Amino acid sequence: MKIFVPGRICLLGEHSDWAGGYRRTNAAVEKGYAIIAGTNQGIYADVQPHPNALVLYSTTPDGERQGPYQIPMEPKILLEEAEKGGFWSYMAGVAYQILTHYHVRGLIIDNYKTDMPVKKGLSSSAAITVLTARAFNRIYDLKMTIRGEMEMAYQGEILTPSRCGRLDQGCAFGNRPIMMTFDGDRLDTTELQVKENLYFVIVDLHAKKDTRKILADLNKAYPFANNETEEGVQSLFGSINKRITHEALEALQTADGERLGALMTEAQDYFNRYAAPACPEELIAPVLNRVLNYEALKPHIWGGKGVGSQGDGTAQFIARSEADQQAIIDIIERDLQMSGLKLTIFAGAQVRKAVIPAAGFGTRLFPASKATKKELFPIVDRDGIAKPAILLIVEEALAAGMEEVIIIVQEEDLPAFQSFFSEQVSIENYNKLPRHFQEYAQKLLEMGQKVKFSIQRTQEGLGHAVYSARELIGSEPFLLMLGDHIYRSDSDRSCAQQLVEAFNQQGRSVVGMRKTAESDIANFGTVTGNWVGGNQLLNITEFAEKPTIEYARDNLRIDGLEGEYLTLFGQYIIKPQIFDYLEEHIENNVREHGEFQLTSALDRLRKEDGFAGVTIDGKRYDIGLPDYYLDTLQTFRKS
Template sequence: MLKLFVPGRLCLFGEHTDWAGHYRTMNADILPGMAIVTGIEQGIYAEVEKASNFEMHSDAAEMKDAWRDFSCRMTETDLKRVAKSGSFFCYCAGVASYMLEWYKVGGVRIRITNMTLPMKSGLSSSAAICVLVARAFNLLYNLNLNTMGEMNIAYLGEQRTSSRCGRLDQACAFGVKPNLMTFDGDEIEVQSLNVKKTLHWVFADLCTAKDTIRILSDLNKPYPFAQNEKEQNLHRALGEWNHKIIERAVKYMAEGQVEQLGQLMTETENMFEEYITPMSPALQAPKLHEVLRDPAIQPLVYGGKGVGSHGDGSVQFLARDAESQKKLVDYLNSEGMRAYQLTINPVHTVRRAIIPVAGFGTRLYPATRGLKKDFFPIPCADGMVRPVILILLEELVKSGIEEICLVLGSEEERKLYTEFFETPLSAEHLSKLNTEAQEYENRILDIGKRLRYVYQKEKRGFGHAVYQAVEFTHNEPVLLLLGDTIYRSHRNKPCALQLIEEYERYNRLMVSIHSVPLTEVSRYGILSGIWEDKENTILNVSAMNEKPKASYAEEFLGVRGNDGKKEYCSVFGQYILTPEVFQQLETDIRKADEGNDHTREIELTSALEAVRSNHGMMGVRLDGEMYDMGNPDALCRCVAAFSKPKE
């Protein structure tokens, strides 16, 4: 049995542009729709399992008055009949019918355990239930759909009902984070947004009535071709004017300009009132405007606007701070509305990195008797000869890393690093260097100021080595590099920075990946999953397999690209570990200790897989090359490559 959570969604900016952008298929002068949408903290919690029929059950107290348990035979005729009936379960049946028609699946049993999402409030409760159903089929029957695939099926399933939802409703599939959605005809693109400062949102069900079907019908009439000035203004409001609003909103969120973002909400609402509301009598919203202008609310907020299709459905505000957010929720509830808070936190940027260097370097013996493998010299294209560890540390500094923790095998080893990175050259040696090298000496000493040290005194595996730095992480995401692997980017941006930037978009455990031939999969950890983007650079990982046989990998682990061909993805050697990874490592170590199994190795791979199964994992294809220094052949290839300038 699987446990799932799907949030509701709140459209912050750009409502109605999803369906408007669809008309580009008929009128190329219409601009693509653009909207900023976020999942919210309220949603649907469920347990799902395979069954012979399609069943919906609920234990949620919030739904006891409206809910009646439902069961339907898993046939196209029965499911489509329910979808067209307009009944409480029509949306669910619509998705199930699509799944059966296109994927030939069996049934599922869905039991809703908790429902914190208000219904019919502009927060897409119907879309959330559709995504829940699509995700249940996807995971239970191993359909390998990515998030966009689940979102599209939820939309197509809801289209089989009498509903005419827009494409942005199913944005709840992407979780509780803000996304920029672009609607270009039948094409949709989704980009996660960066948030620099905490945003304290409040939204409320106005507890009145609105006619969404009438609103959508009236606003669709001027499409695809405007016939008069009023209709032209509607096209501009949902097109070029909206583009300018979205650009400003993205900028304000990324730069932490919270007050300007709130003012933009009010500005957007005023534009809506002037150019869009006159197109439909159903958009007259006296309750919404009364709440937006309430003098008791103004000191608590930076701005506010309507939600979803607008009308007297819901209202949203950007509160000034956490205290104002709470006061506003209490006030709206006291006024007969149902208010909720949504706090969008900034993604923790990655400021720390870990490099384990405790290994002996058996495959490089006997050189490692006198020189640690991370100090092996590498001739570089600029004429300097750098040790491996310095190449790694310079990449981290260029990527904005502020502190670096080296995991050593013993305290005695520390002297080697402190002498290299913290002890200035003698005046005699310094005087023999040219000006450029003397300046470079200062850079080495500056790197030394960033170094911290921990020790793996018991050799209990790679995961155990990484866990020694748990206190260093300060419960924040941390970059992990391998001490015997160096990287060369194909562009000006270092590989580590490429990975960090993708983490800031997805805020999830990340592993860098690269493609390896099928004949070599048995030498690597192989990741399988579904590409999240058209460029095949972001992999939503569904499984990790350590050194599989080629026959198994060929049948189960290939990742299909746009051309339909399979490729096999291995770890590239850079990771961004979230706090959950260290929690899992702690659990693994404690279990081994409790069982007096001190010889069992604590592996990082098993901890990553446990976190992936509970929280998800993204693989990122970096634009660069990886060089493993752990064996003589790889060392020779690396020396040959690094001595040549980049092409």
């Protein structure tokens, strides 16, 4: 299994993690706030299980190979190795913490590539600890969330002489920008989305700084300030930082690079004013400030500041454009003999396409399904119009902003679906329609222009059906809506809209959920996990396909639910990596209950990229069984 973990750059809010931690002893200290992002460079590893040892290899940025270095998976030996310090200590510290909390064996971790600079404020040590935690999590399916991996990595690193800060392990979130809040021992994270790409340059100043001295001197201002200089430090990391990071949060999400650059420059000015006097030997930083004020760079930048603990280590600039990003690097290398790295925060992928599987035979609705596809069965909507079920689903998708709807059908059923969405009724019949139905007939043709079809030539499970849409989806996230479910929202946002909004906020795959009585869960896919800030959003730790009650009681319970479980609502937004997993299953004939299922591929996506569940404010109506269809006919219009 291959794993990549990026470095981490603190765009704004450096030092606020440990400063906010002092709220444990002084509640008057302001919370810490930081905005971080993963770098485009990082640490790459190939990992596999080992029966009884931690076997380690590493590769430096210069390509030098080290290892194998073997450590027995015994707590005492791992702890001793962690306390020694050095590169291997980070992995040993995490392995010690994992072994303390879980029943695991060993790992082989081959760090075969490193393309980020080390000891330059980009949290290379945190990246290797997160990589180690993630390797154990995925190899042994420990069901840790990203936050769980972060915590395990942090606890592992503080066993070493490094003594990292809390924000370093934010690299666990990958390249997505994150807002972090530090309140004593409490850490909150919010994943951010940007509307347009933002272009940064990270500059290695090729100078020296003493991070330990910087931290020691700045920590003297806490928990209680004793003089004007220390009051300035607390103000800098407190109220000033709070204002700047929250203004920057809005600028980041709206992709306002000019405003973000101005805030970065302002933050650096305040840092020079209030932090430098507390540690002048390190924080006056002549090299950093010379680069930040280098005249030739100004036409290409919106602003810039120091990185990490600050001092003469690393600088960051926000470029005016992608072309300016390259121009900055050219100037840095040519004029200043320094090196630069590109960091691009990419706009969040937009969900533009929906997939509706409609190729099943409808066995449970036979013989009606022999006469017509169950997706074409009529349902009376609130407006009194009798609509085929597929139309209600397409309308739901289009109302959520989808630009294209892909319906998966059997080849022999294609003419019926095409006729419905693409052919006008005959002139004779059109003239018989009341005016409002004539208008609706035109609306149908307009909707039909956004409908495409994918042929599933053999019906071999939901996973197989979804895979058949790969060519039309491409490399985009997509909305999946089951063809034998219709939906009714209980709010002013449709069910699919709620899901799209959650995806835009989370930046990872999401699935709609609903509460289901224990007696019914054998009919539905079911999830479990940990609530995030209430009972609306769930970090999913397991997908289970139609579990038994016994399995659910042992493995799928959710805090706060008694006699109920969270089952799948029938709507998903899925990242395109799912197609790689489905292809692997199909090529290797990996079946469950004789078919290529979607659930196992979803669970793999959960392990490798994270998956959120959203409790939908609405109802799902099933038309896949006679009794369910009858109930839908009786209740959907009134809902």
